[in-house]
Amino acid sequence: MxxxxxxxxxxxxxxxxxxxxxxxxxPFAVFAVPQVIGADEGFVVLSGSxxxxxxPGDVVxxxxxxxxxxxxxxxxGRPGDSVPTTHRxxxxxxxxxxxxxxxxxxxDAGLVxxxxxxxxxxxxxxxxxxxxxxxxTPVGYVTLVVGPLVLLGASELLAWARREPDGGGKPxxxxxxxxxxxxxxxxxxxxxxxxxWEFPPADANADTGSEPAPAxxxxxxxxxxxxxxLAMGVLLAYAGWNVYREFSLTAAPTPISVGAFTAGLLxxxxxxxxxxxxxRAARTARSESDPASELASEPTSETDxxxxxxxxxPALTDGSGDAEVxxx
Numbered sequence: 001m002x003x004x005x006x007x008x009x010x011x012x013x014x015x016x017x018x019x020x021x022x023x024x025x026x027p028f029a030v031f032a033v034p035q036v037i038g039a040d041e042g043f044v045v046l047s048g049s050x051x052x053x054x055x056p057g058d059v060v061x062x063x064x065x066x067x068x069x070x071x072x073x074x075x076x077g078r079p080g081d082s083v084p085t086t087h088r089x090x091x092x093x094x095x096x097x098x099x100x101x102x103x104x105x106x107x108d109a110g111l112v113x114x115x116x117x118x119x120x121x122x123x124x125x126x127x128x129x130x131x132x133x134x135x136x137t138p139v140g141y142v143t144l145v146v147g148p149l150v151l152l153g154a155s156e157l158l159a160w161a162r163r164e165p166d167g168g169g170k171p172x173x174x175x176x177x178x179x180x181x182x183x184x185x186x187x188x189x190x191x192x193x194x195x196x197w198e199f200p201p202a203d204a205n206a207d208t209g210s211e212p213a214p215a216x217x218x219x220x221x222x223x224x225x226x227x228x229x230l231a232m233g234v235l236l237a238y239a240g241w242n243v244y245r246e247f248s249l250t251a252a253p254t255p256i257s258v259g260a261f262t263a264g265l266l267x268x269x270x271x272x273x274x275x276x277x278x279x280r281a282a283r284t285a286r287s288e289s290d291p292a293s294e295l296a297s298e299p300t301s302e303t304d305x306x307x308x309x310x311x312x313x314p315a316l317t318d319g320s321g322d323a324e325v326x327x328x
Contacts, residue, residue, distance in 0.1 A: 027059070027125045027128045028128065028131070028132070030042070030061065030123070030125070031059050031061070031125065031128060032241050034061050034062075038063065039062060039063045039119070039122055039123065040062060040063055040065070040118075040119050041061075041062050041064070041118060041119060042059055042060065042061050043059070043060050043075055043084060043086065044058075044129035044132055045058045045059070045060060045086060045129060046083065049087065049101030049102070049104055050073070050086060050087065050088070050101050050102050051102065051103045052102070052103075053073070054073075054086065054102075054124065055126070056129075057126075057127055057128075057129040057130040057133075058124055058126050058128070058129055059124070059125040059126075059128045059132070060073075060075065060086055060124055060125075061121070061122055061123035061124075061125070062118055062119030062120060062122065063119050063122045064117075064118060064120075066120045066122070067120075068114075068117060068120050069089065069092075070089050070090065070092065071088065071089065072120050072121070073086060073087070073088050073089075073120070073121040074086070074088075074097070074099070074112070074117050074118075074119070074120050074121065075117075075118045075119055075120075076097075076099070076112045076116045076118055077116060077118055082249070084118055085108075086121065087099040087100055087101050087108060088100060088101070088102060090107060091107075094111070095113075095114070096112060096113055096114075097111060097112040097113075097114070097117070098111055098112075099112055136242070141256070144238075145235055145238060145239075145260065148231060152228070156224060222278075225271060225274060225275045228267070228271040229268065229271045229275065231267075232264055232267040232268035232271055233264075233268055235260060235263065235264035235267070236261065236264030236267075236268055238260075238264075239257055239260035239264050240264075242257040242261075243257045243258060243261050
């Protein structure tokens with residue numbers, strides 16, 4: 001019967017770090033994908049015309065499906081305006097909406113037509129807009145996207161350079177001392193604590209009789225593939241959001257955003273292909289090694305009954321029948 005290791009529970013520090021990470025990422029996820037809370041779009045407040053209700057750097061999430069009435073804060077755009085306006089409705093005149101900023105003394109010039117309303121503000125997230133505006137600058141883009149990818153690639157190259165060419169970076173086992181007992185070999189049927197898609201060790205080919213791996217093979221750890229998938233996914237999502245925003249505002253995304261989106265997509269597809277190939281190769285190697293280990297562990301049936309020693313302990317079964325006891 002094959003057993004599987006139980007997953008270890010995270011400690012208090014890991015649990016707290018996970019909660020803090022989720023709390024820090026959630027506002028940006030809601031701004032990028034407002035549909036997760038039933039809204040339609042998100043905007044960053046640029047001026048202080050709505051203070052103290054809204055301050056520069058706040059993020060407003062608007063819903064285009066809800067009704068609009070006096071007292072609601074709406075976001076609207078008029079022909080010729082490159083940036084939408086977020087003000088409060090103070091009246092309804094002849095089917096149009098009269099708006100005014102909370103910090104302004106006078107109402108806005110002209111009425112807002114119903115078709116010009118983008119949506120009603122349903123959620124305000126303070127201070128998040130400062131980070132979003134900074135991320136759209138060249139320095140922020142390099143720091144949040146290009147920098148982590150460069151560090152990931154540098155760490156992989158450094159680890160590959162330090163790895164031993166023949167032993168994979170593992171120190172060789174020292175020979176046993178004279179007179180010392182030989183170390184016990186691990187049970188062939190013991191559960192493997194590693195991931196089910198990690199490659200078997202290089203010396204496993206000698207036991208299975210298969211051909212050894214070529215000398216130019218490069219091994220990649222499972223955690224590195226997972227980090228690569230995560231990094232490519234973040235890059236693809238961030239670049240896709242930039243392309244969507246630029247296309248909505250100017251109908252012409254910048255070449256940098258398009259290039260980052262293409263690189264993220266290709267990187268995600270390549271990392272996914274490598275991961276699937278690694279899992280299939282690992283499962284194939286294990287399926288070939290299991291029958292060999294079972295045959296090696298089974299005793300031969302053609303033995304001489306007279307020469308077989310009398311067992312002094314009960315013979316155990318695999319649980320499918322009763323135990324047999326040899327009585328002298």
